[in-house]
Amino acid sequence: MPYSKEIGNLLLPPRIVEALKKAKLNTCKSVLTLSDLELSKQTKLSQRDVYAVKQAVSQEVLPRSFITAYKLQLPECPPDLVIRKLSSGCPMLDQFLRGGLLMRGVTEIAGESASGKTQFCLQLSLQAQLPEYIGGLNAAVAYICTEDSFPSKRLQQLIQGIKKNKPHEASKINFSDQIYISQIGDVESMWKCVKVTLPNLLRLKKVKLIIIDSVAALFRCEYDLNQIAQRAHDLQTLGHLLHKIALDFGAVVICINQVSAVVDQGGRSNVQEKIVPSLGLAWSNLVTTRVMLSRTSYVYKETTTQLKVYLPVRKLQVLYAPNLPPNHTYFVVTPDCVRGISLDENCS
Amino acid sequence: MQKEIGSFPLAPNVRFKLTKAGFTTLEDLKGITQRELCNEANLTYEETGEVLHLLFKDSVGSAGSDKEKHEDFTHKFYSAFDMSKNEKGVAAIVTFSQKVDEMIGGGIHTKKITEICGPPGIGKTQICLQLSVNVQIPESCGGVGGEAIYIDTEGSFIVERLLDIASATVNHFYSGVQENISQEEKARRKNLILEDILKGIHYYRCQDYVELLAVVNILSDFLEQHSKVRLVIVDSIAFHFRYGFDDNLGLRTKLLNSIGQSFMRLATKYNLAVVLTNQMTTKMNEFRGGNLVPSLGENWGHVCSVRLLLLWDKKERHVLLYKSSWRKDGEVPFKITHTGIQDEISSQGSSSEELDRSSILYKDLDCPPVKRPRLGS
Numbered sequence: 001m002p003y004s005k006e007i008g009n010l011l012l013p014p015r016i017v018e019a020l021k022k023a024k025l026n027t028c029k030s031v032l033t034l035s036d037l038e039l040s041k042q043t044k045l046s047q048r049d050v051y052a053v054k055q056a057v058s059q060e061v062l063p064r065s066f067i068t069a070y071k072l073q074l075p076e077c078p079p080d081l082v083i084r085k086l087s088s089g090c091p092m093l094d095q096f097l098r099g100g101l102l103m104r105g106v107t108e109i110a111g112e113s114a115s116g117k118t119q120f121c122l123q124l125s126l127q128a129q130l131p132e133y134i135g136g137l138n139a140a141v142a143y144i145c146t147e148d149s150f151p152s153k154r155l156q157q158l159i160q161g162i163k164k165n166k167p168h169e170a171s172k173i174n175f176s177d178q179i180y181i182s183q184i185g186d187v188e189s190m191w192k193c194v195k196v197t198l199p200n201l202l203r204l205k206k207v208k209l210i211i212i213d214s215v216a217a218l219f220r221c222e223y224d225l226n227q228i229a230q231r232a233h234d235l236q237t238l239g240h241l242l243h244k245i246a247l248d249f250g251a252v253v254i255c256i257n258q259v260s261a262v263v264d265q266g267g268r269s270n271v272q273e274k275i276v277p278s279l280g281l282a283w284s285n286l287v288t289t290r291v292m293l294s295r296t297s298y299v300y301k302e303t304t305t306q307l308k309v310y311l312p313v314r315k316l317q318v319l320y321a322p323n324l325p326p327n328h329t330y331f332v333v334t335p336d337c338v339r340g341i342s343l344d345e346n347c348s
Numbered sequence: 349m350q351k352e353i354g355s356f357p358l359a360p361n362v363r364f365k366l367t368k369a370g371f372t373t374l375e376d377l378k379g380i381t382q383r384e385l386c387n388e389a390n391l392t393y394e395e396t397g398e399v400l401h402l403l404f405k406d407s408v409g410s411a412g413s414d415k416e417k418h419e420d421f422t423h424k425f426y427s428a429f430d431m432s433k434n435e436k437g438v439a440a441i442v443t444f445s446q447k448v449d450e451m452i453g454g455g456i457h458t459k460k461i462t463e464i465c466g467p468p469g470i471g472k473t474q475i476c477l478q479l480s481v482n483v484q485i486p487e488s489c490g491g492v493g494g495e496a497i498y499i500d501t502e503g504s505f506i507v508e509r510l511l512d513i514a515s516a517t518v519n520h521f522y523s524g525v526q527e528n529i530s531q532e533e534k535a536r537r538k539n540l541i542l543e544d545i546l547k548g549i550h551y552y553r554c555q556d557y558v559e560l561l562a563v564v565n566i567l568s569d570f571l572e573q574h575s576k577v578r579l580v581i582v583d584s585i586a587f588h589f590r591y592g593f594d595d596n597l598g599l600r601t602k603l604l605n606s607i608g609q610s611f612m613r614l615a616t617k618y619n620l621a622v623v624l625t626n627q628m629t630t631k632m633n634e635f636r637g638g639n640l641v642p643s644l645g646e647n648w649g650h651v652c653s654v655r656l657l658l659l660w661d662k663k664e665r666h667v668l669l670y671k672s673s674w675r676k677d678g679e680v681p682f683k684i685t686h687t688g689i690q691d692e693i694s695s696q697g698s699s700s701e702e703l704d705r706s707s708i709l710y711k712d713l714d715c716p717p718v719k720r721p722r723l724g725s
Contacts, residue, residue: 032561046359058562070546104503240591284468285627320469322504
């Protein structure tokens, strides 16, 4: 970390460095968190010197200067500022999502049970392993299960599907070998995982997709009604840790969430929806992109060569995202994959 | 001239030496040369230089740059009349929603800190993106003709979304231009303007609060080099300050206040508008119910001169003017489309005049809301 950098390496006159050392201000962070007056008191330096110190330390801490938005979209943009996307594995859904899920912050996929959340995430965990030129990340996946055991059988089925659909790219990849699964049963082990195990894994292996299935399961059961404040605090901590992992390692972080019914309080809240993602405001403040899945009453008729299959139509709804308008589209879960459909074809 | 030496921000040891040598008021030091002071007070040559510079800065300054005299309000008293003259230099950055602009007095004002708070997904980032484009509307079109600094703490600055908003804005201003040029030439020129807009947004991604403090420290240097900057955005100020301060809320308050003060100083000196976004939090009241309030605590509320609250009312987005020293409180709807911020016109009692305006303003924007097919049965 640059903050622990020794003050002695800064380009400052020796007498100032001496004064800082005498005041036991050895790191950049300790200098920056003091106000000018405090700094002047502790080091007995004049205001001008304090200004010089602050400038030098600030320069030291910042890895780069401002960059114009113009440069951000050019190829020479610094790699950590490039906005990469993970394709959803279906061209139609990708078009709707403007190319896929953002490698920025935390993406939440919420939905009632059996709305296709896990299916969607399993598909993403295969897609992430594909090469970059077809929208993958060419990297492994960390899958953290809290609700149920990992659906290995279904994964195998989807692997068969992807090998059939993209034989050229997918044939050489050993998909199930690159999904690291961790089963977590309580909040305590969640902390251990997010603080220690996960960063270690990301350091050792090339993991670029992290899926938590689901955050809600842990945080909805382990807290009493009178521990709401504690829960909000813990969720904030989790959110920040995930943001940090996404930033430090350049990973897509996806959290699955459950939904709760809204009790209309008569106030002016966002009562347009009857059902909202659970875990409350403290958590949603930290969600960068929020997607909700739900089942509809429509049925999609798929005609394959041998037989006709009827599939329930599901809805994918963007509630908010920095680059997408609130909108929705439809998809179905077939034995082979999750894919988008337009409602007019073969629906009833 | 009877001002005491002790009232100046001198290093304690210097002050001590001066007092010991018998210098207690400004009068005592008047006319003394640097060398004399060296000998008398037993100070180094460097130190005396600083002392004299600090004490007699004002008298030296008046002979110096005119610019400083007019714009630096930090060290002197000014009469209200002078201030009101100077206030004419205050510019306003339009939001593109006429109703919102009217409510807040023509747009986001320079020399003020404006806070925009609201629940997630209400459009705080979208407003910031729109403002960073709008600050660049040239003076000939009634804009400010400035540049923007965008400090991103949440990672929600997505260039492709900025491009949407910027190109819609370019289209809007270019549609009125009647020139006998080919479509290609027109497109080429629009592209050039678009490039300029992107070049006028200086972006920084802040990873934690220490970096944020450092960025604020180097801002004045950057502003010296980029004199066109009229807008500084921090999206959001809350993000790094809502985590990791559990056992040290005092430190948080101190740091936030010092950031606020730095921004206020910069805003006055460089004629900047400062826009900070903030998250919402639930404040428990005695009935075990919760109210939504801006986060970061009571104290932070004093830092901002204007507070705008974004909220949902049924399916409409609303802006509520929550604090302002010179406009009365109000609430108006607005909407966010593919092209950016607009007036909400579909709602209660929209007059034909407003409809006209919007159809003129946005007639060339090519994105009608996409209707999804619906099934009857």
